[in-house]
Amino acid sequence: MSEICASVDGKIGLTTFTVSGKVMPGELNSYADAYRENQSLKMVLWDIRDGDMSSLDARALREGVQRARGRNKAGEKKAFVFSRDVYFCIGRMMSAYCGIEGYQSSIKIFRDVNNAIAWLTESIAQDS
Secondary structure, three states, rough: EEEEEEEEEEEOOEEEEEEEEEEOOOHHHHHHHHHHHOOOOEEEEEEEEEOOOOOOOOOHHHHHHHHHHHEEEEEOOOEEEEOOOHHHHHHHHHHHHHHOOOOOEEEEEEHHHHHHHHHOOOOHHHOO
């Protein structure tokens, strides 16, 4: 089971979930569901650079995407950051499933956390 820590930058409205350890099927959704009850998740960074995604197969990814489908909203942005090539590819597959399921929120997969933050906050920078 993984360890997930949440932090919020209230100034810009960015919620960061930092994940380490072995990620089990459904775990990220369960954590986000519990967190969403008390916080807005309009801009979310999933930092999974220290996470182990090896227990997730294509079926688990697809089920996770289907489970989260009803909670995504237009205007939301979610960035996922992975450090290992194989997990980056898993993230790309998850993103493709989101497209198939008709997600309204924007989802991008990154290798670099600074690029992910830049993408998430680009509309804020343009408004300044």
